[in-house]
Amino acid sequence: MDTLHIYNTLSGKKEPFEPINPPFVGLYVCGPTVYSSVHLGNCRTFISFDIVNRYLRYLDYKVRYVRNITDAGHLENDADEGEDKISKKARLESLDPMQIVQTYSLDFHDKMAIFNTLSPDIEPTATGHIVEQIEIIQNIIAKGYAYEINGSVYFDVIKYAEVENYGALSGRKIDELISGTRDLDSQDEKRNSLDFALWKKASPLHIMRWKSPWGIGFPGWHLECSVMSTKYLGESFDIHGGGMDLKFPHHECEIAQNKAAHGKHAVKYWLHGNMLTFEGKKMSKSLGNSILPDELFTGEHPLLTKGFHPMVVRFFMLQAHYRSTLDFSNEALEASEKGFFRLMTAIKLIDSLPVSDITEVDIENHSKLFHRAMNDDFNSPILIGHLFDLVKVINSISDGRVKTNQETIDKMKALINDFVIDVLGLKPVDEDGNQSVLNGLMNLIVEMRKRARLSKDWDTSDAIRDQLNELKIIVKDGKDGATWEIK
RNA sequence: GGUCUCGUGGCCGAGUGGCUAGGCAAUGGUCUGCAAAACCAUGUACAGCGGUUCGAAUCCGCUCGAGACCUCCA
Structure with missing residues (x-):
């Protein structure tokens, strides 16, 4: 292929890449929810899209790369008592939610830098865009695709599906989705279990809360990406990326929100990165088979040699x-x-x-x-x-x-x-004073000196010690052999 | 249960109709004091069965196996 072709999940085909406004390219990638350390599986996705970003730039496109930080709104589950992940962690650890957000945002940035990924041009946060999220909810309600109930607002998937294709991205059919839903939870205040929250009423426990026309609450998870992508890249932009596991429902909901609010599908090319597996199974926190970057770097993990x-x-x-x-x-x-x-x-x-x-x-x-x-x-x-x-x-x-x-x-x-x-963003690694190499070298030298001492070759033994001294390395002969340290 | 994806030589992993992927490991060789590195050579790999075709890992069907999503997940 002489020109760039990319696989568009929406069409299921490789398509020639033709930006909407060349040479500019809008690239949006769903970032992490910062309630815990990123694991290797998370990192893979961001490394995958780092390649996309880097190659587009190599081709001289003027890329605007937006990757969000989810710092509110990501629920533990879809039930009414669903709690925001960050809010929960904060409550459990008696911290302000923003402390959690700060801790894990820094951790995330640190890991992204270690993996040599380029920073996004804009890294918006959900909490920084509450006003915009409220506006789009009002817009969607006005268009008739959302309803308020008990201080929460839900997107009306059934109504939307009457005029639009809900499931276009994930290849799902609305009838199968309806019949396929498992929980028939009578507690659920939603009209249909497929409906998803745009705004959730905050329970007294919930410490992340904002004022809205519907009372005190917090925004739904799917909303932030619709809001922030279009805010910074326009109502139509080129590439939206994310992990395969976000295809449904997250990205499907994004499409629905955009179409309901703006009357059009914002994204030209949908890209999805696949999962990192471990022993054939998706690496994830809930399965408990995830490995953290630091564990992999140090080897300090039961499964690593x-x-x-x-x-x-x-x-x-x-x-x-x-x-x-x-x-x-x-x-x-x-x-x-x-x-x-x-x-x-x-x-x-x-x-x-x-x-x-x-x-x-x-x-x-x-x-x-x-x-x-x-x-x-x-x-x-x-x-x-x-x-x-x-x-x-x-x-x-x-x-x-x-x-x-x-x-x-x-x-x-x-x-x-x-x-x-x-x-590829690969860089040489060997010159940065590798500690294990130093240790290996010193073990070798100490061993050779030990041999000299055993054969009473004191000249060699002392020469090694004196020359190491000059290098500010002190050798100390103890009862159990020699140890060394850097002065 | 529904929807979808995948199953490639010892391991990882490209490849979607005919042309050596590649890396690691293995074997033989060149080189070398010995090694290492490097280079050269070496693999009847495409889950199974059936079909389409002049020709299939690649298309179709069935069977078996694994996984993802359907609930939060990159």
């Missing part, structure tokens, strides 16, 4: 296509780790390649294949496959088996920079 560098984890994720599930395992991570370092080692070789007058390398062809891979719905695993073809070429040049000239080397370097550093 060792720690992995964030760039290795990123590389691992990019070796699968964003629309496929990816199964997490120690073995798979270890394979990626070796591959990643093979790639990085080859890249470092470029600067010291022998230069010839002639070239046997068709760098333009590599470039073409790289572009073709990414143009095909951001196919990063194919790109990585092609990168390893180039790795082989680089190593062969280094070994003197293949000849190439300076011009080709320059182009190669630029190409690697574009695709590895800019598009």
Whole structure:
């Protein structure tokens, strides 16, 4: 593919990417609910869309990337007594909800930076857009697609479905949805179990509360994305992304809200990233099989044999296509780790390649294949496959088996920079004073000194100790062997 | 139960009608004091059965298995 094609969930097909107002591109991605630490599954989605963002920018589109922070309105469940996740956590820990929000927003940003994802251009919060959310609710009520009851406002899905296709995105049919609903909870004040909350009345327990025309309450979860995406990207924008698990009902509700309020579907291309699985099952907090980024970096987790560098984890994720599930395992991570370092080692070789007058390398062809891979719905695993073809070429040049000239080397370097550093967002890792390497080295030196001492080779033993002293490393001989520390 | 997706060689994972994906692991070789690295070579992989076709991992049907969504989830 010579131009970018992306898979649109709405049509179920790969479509040529044609922005509404080129060269501008509006990109909205559903961000996290900040009531606990992000786990690896969450991170995968944001890394997937980081690639989308990066490649669009590489193609010189003027991207406005909006990713929200859900800091209110996300309910524990759909029942009437459903409690806001953040509100609940705050109550349980006797904290102000905004402390929870701050703690986990910082954690989220920290992890996104560690994974080398680019920051969104705008990162709006639900609590910062209460006024806009109230306005759109009033609008939807005025259009007749929402009703108030006991201080809460619900979207009338049945009425909406009479004129619009509710389920267009997720491929669901309204009749099947109605018959398929399980709970026949008589407590439910909604007209139909499919209806979803636009505004919820706050119970006395609920500490996050705002004034509204319907009394004290808080906004429904689905609403914020409709409001904030259109506020910052316009009533029609190009790409809306999110995890596959948000397709229904979250994104379906977003579409319904937008159509009810503005009479049109806001989004041109819907993109959905697939799940990270563990032993075949979706990694999620509720299943208790989630792994936190820090646990993976340090290896401090019962299911992990060792720690992995964030760039290795990123590389691992990019070796699968964003629309496929990816199964997490120690073995798979270890394979990626070796591959990643093979790639990085080859890249470092470029600067010291022998230069010839002639070239046997068709760098333009590599470039073409790289572009073709990414143009095909951001196919990063194919790109990585092609990168390893180039790795082989680089190593062969280094070994003197293949000849190439300076011009080709320059182009190669630029190409690697574009695709590895800019598009895939991978960066070399080895230079930042790796503690485990230091420990390994010191263990080695201490062991060699021990051997010298056992054979009463005091000259060698003392020379090692003195030279380490000069490096500000103190060796201390104790009863149980030597220890060391940095002065 | 309903809707949908997936099942690729030891592992991970691309690929949607004919052309070696790739990484890791494995085996043989070149190189090397020995290793490592690198390079070269090596895999009757497409859940099963049946069908369509000159030709199927790829399309269709059935069977088996796994998963996702239908309730909060990236």
